[in-house]
Amino acid sequence: xxxxxxxxxxxxxxxxxxxxxxxxxxxxxxxxxxxxxxxxxxxxxxxxxxxxxxxxxxxxxxxxxxxxxxxxxxxxxxxxxxxxxxxxxxxxxxxxxxxxxxxxxxxxxxxxxxxxxxxxxxxxxxxxxxxxxxxxxxxxxxxxxxxxxxxxxxxxxxxxxxxxxxxxxxxxxxxxxxxxxxxxxxxxxxxxxxxxxxxxxxxxxxxxxxxxxxxxxxxxxxxxxxxxxxxxxxxxxxxxxxxxxxxxxxxxxxxxxxxxxxxxxxxxxxxxxxxxxxxxxxxxxxxxxxxxxxxxxxxx
Ligand code: BG6
Numbered sequence: 001x002x003x004x005x006x007x008x009x010x011x012x013x014x015x016x017x018x019x020x021x022x023x024x025x026x027x028x029x030x031x032x033x034x035x036x037x038x039x040x041x042x043x044x045x046x047x048x049x050x051x052x053x054x055x056x057x058x059x060x061x062x063x064x065x066x067x068x069x070x071x072x073x074x075x076x077x078x079x080x081x082x083x084x085x086x087x088x089x090x091x092x093x094x095x096x097x098x099x100x101x102x103x104x105x106x107x108x109x110x111x112x113x114x115x116x117x118x119x120x121x122x123x124x125x126x127x128x129x130x131x132x133x134x135x136x137x138x139x140x141x142x143x144x145x146x147x148x149x150x151x152x153x154x155x156x157x158x159x160x161x162x163x164x165x166x167x168x169x170x171x172x173x174x175x176x177x178x179x180x181x182x183x184x185x186x187x188x189x190x191x192x193x194x195x196x197x198x199x200x201x202x203x204x205x206x207x208x209x210x211x212x213x214x215x216x217x218x219x220x221x222x223x224x225x226x227x228x229x230x231x232x233x234x235x236x237x238x239x240x241x242x243x244x245x246x247x248x249x250x251x252x253x254x255x256x257x258x259x260x261x262x263x264x265x266x267x268x269x270x271x272x273x274x275x276x277x278x279x280x281x282x283x284x285x286x287x288x289x290x291x292x293x294x295x296x297x298x299x300x
Pocket of ligand 1: 183
């Protein structure tokens, strides 16, 4: 059975391989597991709350309508919590829309939000998340529709926690010469590393990454994942390292930062302005394996 709906989650199984499947919590429409031929691709904290009491620490939480905390106190998203409300509300499971690859949808609208959130962000909207799995590929597409009569502004982000064996062996490539904002030192500069490596806390927003670039996550010379993006101009790269992990109550084990890296495509360095009655969409496609591909400005 490719689609199995349980009370709090949906399991989506590859039609050709029963050992390849996704588990998606209705809470936040969060993918909490991506089993591929029996191996887990996503990192999930052992202390992650899966009961809807807080956003899931791990998997792929969805960030909307604000990334981080809004810095402009007069912006309509200013009263919202860090990373908005999409990751901490229960989405409606809309069912299966195609057989092969098996594809399902989840929806979120004002009717799913509690009154407090509605008061904080009173716009009319519909979010439709489409998810499919086939062989080595996972695709997530988000559609944001402004169903109201006034424009609104938002950020979007797929906050993807990848599972890795050891972060110190990991490289993330094809971000060379991209302008980035380093959230740890609050500075803007151009990335010069041909491949990023990790040996301390890391929190950077790579901005306007050419859509032709495939961001690769490489472990000891082997490509783990290829990240293709559609209409998602930015990518956040994050690892909390020792101190930050210690400070997060739902981050376990504390040394678990060794086994994860977040590479998060989105639109966060500016806000998307969505006029009344219009739609916006963005997509991430993650493909396992393959060859190392070196892309720099010369080839773009
Ligand atoms: C990342 C941000 O996307 O999310 C970090 O760049 C942040 O600054 C991290 O710490 C985790 O956020 P949260 O709200 O899930 O603890």
